[in-house]
Amino acid sequence: MDAHEGIADAAIRLVQELKHNPNIIPPYDATLMRQCIDTLNRLYDQNARSLMDPTGDPSISPEQITTQREQRTAAIIYIWRCTTAYIHERACRIRSLRWRFGGILPISIRNNLSEAEIEFFNSYSSALADFQSSLGESGVNLMANTEPPKHLFVQVRVKEDYGEFETNDGNVVILNKNSLHSLPRQDCEMLIRRGILEIANP
Amino acid sequence: MIITRFKEDFYNVVRKTHVLMITSNDVDSLCTTAILSHLFTCDDVMFTVVPVDGYEELNDALRARQDYTSSIVLINCAVTCPILEILNVPPNSTVFVVDSRRPLNHFNVFEANQIRILVNEAERSSLGIPNLDDVIAKDEDSESDDDDDEYSEGSNDGGGRRNIIDRVTRRAVRKENKRLWESQKNKILWQYYEYNWHSTSTAVQMLELAAELDRASAELMWYAAIGVSSQYTDRLIPIEGYTDTCVTRMKPFITKFSPKNAAKSDDLLRISFGKELPLALYTHWNLYNAMAVNEYFACKTKNWTQKGEKNMKELLAKMGITLVETSRKFESIESKQKKELIEILDKEMGIGFASFTVHLGYSGQVNAADIARAAALRIESPHNVEPMDRFQAALRIIRAAISGPKDQQVILVDAFERSYQKMLKMIWHLVGTAINQSEIVSTGAFYLMSSQRAISAEVAESRHFLLNFTHFLLKAFACSKRGRSGKPLIVTFPLPQSEKQPDGWHVVTGIMPLATAFEDNTFKSIIGRAFERAAKDQQNMQLSFDSFDNSIITMRATDRARFFDKLQSILETSGI
Numbered sequence: 033m034d035a036h037e038g039i040a041d042a043a044i045r046l047v048q049e050l051k052h053n054p055n056i057i058p059p060y061d062a063t064l065m066r067q068c069i070d071t072l073n074r075l076y077d078q079n080a081r082s083l084m085d086p087t088g089d090p091s092i093s094p095e096q097i098t099t100q101r102e103q104r105t106a107a108i109i110y111i112w113r114c115t116t117a118y119i120h121e122r123a124c125r126i127r128s129l130r131w132r133f134g135g136i137l138p139i140s141i142r143n144n145l146s147e148a149e150i151e152f153f154n155s156y157s158s159a160l161a162d163f164q165s166s167l168g169e170s171g172v173n174l175m176a177n178t179e180p181p182k183h184l185f186v187q188v189r190v191k192e193d194y195g196e197f198e199t200n201d202g203n204v205v206i207l208n209k210n211s212l213h214s215l216p217r218q219d220c221e222m223l224i225r226r227g228i229l230e231i232a233n234p
Numbered sequence: 235m236i237i238t239r240f241k242e243d244f245y246n247v248v249r250k251t252h253v254l255m256i257t258s259n260d261v262d263s264l265c266t267t268a269i270l271s272h273l274f275t276c277d278d279v280m281f282t283v284v285p286v287d288g289y290e291e292l293n294d295a296l297r298a299r300q301d302y303t304s305s306i307v308l309i310n311c312a313v314t315c316p317i318l319e320i321l322n323v324p325p326n327s328t329v330f331v332v333d334s335r336r337p338l339n340h341f342n343v344f345e346a347n348q349i350r351i352l353v354n355e356a357e358r359s360s361l362g363i364p365n366l367d368d369v370i371a372k373d374e375d376s377e378s379d380d381d382d383d384e385y386s387e388g389s390n391d392g393g394g395r396r397n398i399i400d401r402v403t404r405r406a407v408r409k410e411n412k413r414l415w416e417s418q419k420n421k422i423l424w425q426y427y428e429y430n431w432h433s434t435s436t437a438v439q440m441l442e443l444a445a446e447l448d449r450a451s452a453e454l455m456w457y458a459a460i461g462v463s464s465q466y467t468d469r470l471i472p473i474e475g476y477t478d479t480c481v482t483r484m485k486p487f488i489t490k491f492s493p494k495n496a497a498k499s500d501d502l503l504r505i506s507f508g509k510e511l512p513l514a515l516y517t518h519w520n521l522y523n524a525m526a527v528n529e530y531f532a533c534k535t536k537n538w539t540q541k542g543e544k545n546m547k548e549l550l551a552k553m554g555i556t557l558v559e560t561s562r563k564f565e566s567i568e569s570k571q572k573k574e575l576i577e578i579l580d581k582e583m584g585i586g587f588a589s590f591t592v593h594l595g596y597s598g599q600v601n602a603a604d605i606a607r608a609a610a611l612r613i614e615s616p617h618n619v620e621p622m623d624r625f626q627a628a629l630r631i632i633r634a635a636i637s638g639p640k641d642q643q644v645i646l647v648d649a650f651e652r653s654y655q656k657m658l659k660m661i662w663h664l665v666g667t668a669i670n671q672s673e674i675v676s677t678g679a680f681y682l683m684s685s686q687r688a689i690s691a692e693v694a695e696s697r698h699f700l701l702n703f704t705h706f707l708l709k710a711f712a713c714s715k716r717g718r719s720g721k722p723l724i725v726t727f728p729l730p731q732s733e734k735q736p737d738g739w740h741v742v743t744g745i746m747p748l749a750t751a752f753e754d755n756t757f758k759s760i761i762g763r764a765f766e767r768a769a770k771d772q773q774n775m776q777l778s779f780d781s782f783d784n785s786i787i788t789m790r791a792t793d794r795a796r797f798f799d800k801l802q803s804i805l806e807t808s809g810i
Contacts, residue, residue, distance in 0.1 A: 185278055187271075189622065203252045203280055208298055210622040212283035214275060232626065 039075075039107050042067040043114035050121050057125050060146040068115050075104045126153050130160065131175065132225050175221070186217045188229040197223070235346050236338075236363075238355040240443040244330055248305040249274070253281040254327075256295055257309040258782050259621055260697065261464035261610045264628055265437035265457040266309050266332060272454060273444055285625040286311065287617060288780035289320070296322045303327055310334060310436060311782050316341035317349055332436045334465070335782070336756075337361065337426055340369055357433060360754070364422045371415075429758035430784060432470040437461025438483050445486070452491045452503050456602070456636055458484070459505065459590035464606035467514075469701040469745075473585060475755035480507070480588065503594055503636055510589035511579055514658060515604050518650045521575065522546075522560035527662040529706045530583050533713040538666030553578050592635050600635040600646065608649035610698035611657055616691040618732040657693055661703050664689070665710050674711055674723075679805035680744070681723045682798065683707060691730040697786060700725070700743045712748050719748035722761060722805070724798070729788065740794060743786045760808060761785045768800040 038044075042064050049058055079101055092100075126149060129137060135157045142150065165171040194207035199219045207213070207223075212232055223229045237243040255270060257263045267283055274281045286292045292311055303326040312321065313333035319341065323329055331342065331351045342349050344366055353361070441458035444450045462484070466476040480488075488507045516524035525531040526546065532538070535545035550560060555578060559567065567575070590602035613628035631649050634642040664685075668674060674683045693699040704725045712718040724744040731737040744761040752758060762784035769777055769787075775797060777789035789797060 183275070185275060185280070187275075189626070199280070204302055205252060205280065205282065206299055206302065208284075208295075210284075210620050211295075212622065212625075214271070214279070214281045216280070 039071060040111050040114065042071065043111040046118045047114050050118060057122065057129070057141060057144050059144040060122070060149065062146065065115065065118075068111055072108055072111055075108050079104050079108075122149065123152060127156055129153070130157055134175070134222055134225075135161070173218075181217050184216060185214050186220065187212060187214050187232045188220055188224065189213075189232045190228065191230050192228055194223070194228050235350055236343055236353050236358060237350045238353060238358060240352060240439070241446045243350065244352055245273070245443060245447065247328075248307065248330060249277050249279045252304045253279060253307060254299065254304050255281060255283045255307045255309060256292060256311060257283060257285050257625075258311045259285050259287050259613050259624060260310065260468070261606050261613060261628065262334065262435050262437055262461045263310040264609065264613060264625065264632070265435075265461035265464070266440050268457045268629065268632070269437060269440040269444060269454050270307070270309075273440075273447065273449060276449060283625075285621040287621055288782065289315075290780055291621065293321055296324065299327075300324050305330060307332060313338055313342060313351065314430070314782075314784065315339055318342075318345060323348060332439065334432045334434060334436050334470075336431050336433050337429070338363070340364060340423070340426065344370055352439065354434065354439060362426065364426055368422050369419050428763060429760055430762040431754075431756040431758040432465060433756070434479055434483060435462040435465050438479060441487065442483070450487060450490070452505055453636060455484075455487045455491050456503075456505055456590070456592060457632065458487070459602040460606045460609070460632055463589065463603040464610055467603055467607045467702075468610060468698050469705050470757065472752055472755060472757055473512075473587060474752075475757075477586070477588065478755050503592065506591050506593065508588060508591070509576075509580065510587055510591070510601060510603070511576055512583065512585050512587040512603075513579070514607055515650055515654060517564050517599075517601065518604070518647075519655060520561050520563050521555070522557075523655070523659075524564075525560070527658040529709055530585070532662060532665070532706075533709050536710075536714065538662075538669055538710070553582055594636060604650065605632060605635050605646075607698070608646070608654045611653055611693070611696060612649060614698055615693060615696035616732070617695045618691065618734055653692075657699060660689070660693065661699070661706060664703060665707050668707055669710055669714060674707070676721070677798065677802060679802050680721050681708075681711065681718075682726075683723065684726045684794070686728065688728050688730055691732060694727055694729055694741065697781070697783060700727075700741065700786060701745070704743060704745050708745060708748055722747050724761075724801070726794065728791065738791045739788050740791050741786065741788050742794075742797075745785075759785060764801060764804050764808065767804050768797055772796070772800065 046061060046064050046068065049061060049064075082097055082101055126145070129141065130153065133141075137145075137153065145153070160174075164174055189212050190207045190209055193209045197205050197207050197220075199205065199216055201216075205213060205215065207228070213220075213229075220229055224231060253274060255267055257267045271281065271283065284295045286295060289312065292308075296306070300322065302324060304324075306323070306327050307330045308317075309332050311333070313331050314335050314337065316339050317323060317329060317331070327348070329349050331349065333351070338351055338353075338361065340363065342351060343363055435458070437458040438461060441450060441454055444454050462476065462479050465471045466473065471479075484507075492505045492507055512530075513521075513524045513528050526537055531546070531549070535549055536542055537546050547557070550557065555575060559571070559575065564572070591599050592602070593599045609628040609631045612631060613624045615624075630642075630645055634645040668683055668685070673685065674681050676682075688694075704723060707725065708723040711723070722744055724742065726740045726742045729735050729739045729741055742765070744765075746752075746757065746759050746761065765787055766779070766784055769775065769779070775789070775793045777787055777793060777797065779787050781787065
């Protein structure tokens, strides 16, 4: 190991990675994570060994050994906190993705997640769906009307070609780029979130 | 088919379906769309708006919706051409046409299934639509088939010689009748299509519909006011036609929404109708500049000549206006002094223009004609900006005048001062150079001004600019020497190259002679028709009639000479 490199550098880099990209989910950094885990294991082994064998190195006084052990424990706790913060923050962002994109993730975002994270996303989605359907008689869509609407209809401008779109009452609308539509708010809210529609000036 | 009951036959029918509004990119259509959108929003009707620049985009928009049933509302597009023949109208849809262009194409009028043209009851009789039997041939194919069969049977008979002769003469008579009918038809249609003109603003018609539905409001009246003002500022209707519409059609709304002694309050929208100077933008400028680029004052003082500035000052002195007053920003002049100035200028110009002004609380006031001008420039060009972007930008200008927040006012200042004043100066400059350098040539039947200088894309494709420039130029040309008011003026400009526009194309437009006596308060023009005829039978000429106005066409630079030769002979024979 490089002399100038601190023992917790990899862990700090993990946290920084998220901090520097506040609005997106960067790719899951498996190499750094692996490094952190390796460091944790190494430190733990060293601590364990020094406890097992109290008279290991005669050149070092027992007080020094105790201090070393405490230092290592502090480092273990520090790295552990960094890695959990990394995982927790990513989990929070993944949860917010569910509200932004609905149950299906765009492929570009999906590629950035680890397998465990995708599993977490799916279980979160199904938990949310279970919860929504358990409310009331026919379920409540918590995604709809996150702000109190003033009108049932909203005027939207199409930003990219989408093609056919069927509203709840069975009307089919073609959403072609650069056209202006007046649609029921609840139907098109999801498309607005995905950036296909944009609310035109009222 | 023509429908006159807007509420029963149009609104109550379309509100039950999804409505597709295809709107031409000009201010009147924009205002019409704004009024209709408001009505549909009140009734929770789903609708789609697609702004288009010309026939090509209109066709694209229709093609994309081929398989769906909906009501299509065409706003100021394509009523002058046979809609079902040249457009890909989806087979299950009904097309409602709201249009101020005249004459209506007779195929559209007589089509009974898919097309509904909205025309005011009072206007209907004055349209002079020919009789159905006179212009559309009855289906006679089956009859003649029968005849052929009889003929062959008859010849087997042997004794039917007389019959045969009978039949031959009958057929000859029928042929002759048909020929006569055909020539009669051509004559009728010729008369019917000879002139092109604009009728009442569609925005005003839609305001009347809103009133019928009890939904008229000051806001909708503002849209209609801009619609009718834009027809005047775009030079589609003369001042008489404008005043007529204001006095007869807008009257009930004026009395309702702009009472004389209305209460003033901070956030109350008031629209007043009253005398106004026909000087563009003078309230947002200083008088001197506004007068210098104005058609009336420029022609009077000939301020494009060397002596021009002196003449201008002399005129000001005669009227009793000081130079200090004219160089100050008009807004900052005391209100008493303002009134005096307006009175003097009104007397001098003597045009008798009245207009709508919006007052919002105690803040500044804006004139509908100025808004119409600024919005026209924003919505019509340049064509390489998406039509939707231009549509929304112009809508923001129109709305900014009636909404309070300060940041909205910035939009207006920007539209007036950065864009429109620049364009006014440019028109004046172009007119001045054209006159000074004698760029106008007289070619027998018409005057031709063929500019070689490229002008910026921001204005070159705008109808508002083209027509204002052409009218100004003809007036300036006529006032610099006597006897120049008897011929039409044709103007061409090179179009700047862009993504949509290959290099080497020119835009061509024309207006009627200055001395034409216009009837019925409309600018009836034969120019569009003459262009169409000149382009006919000329397969190898590259020109396009993409604009909904047939008097504005684009063509390849190399074909211009041949086109003008043809136009020459056509205008000579039609004798204006």
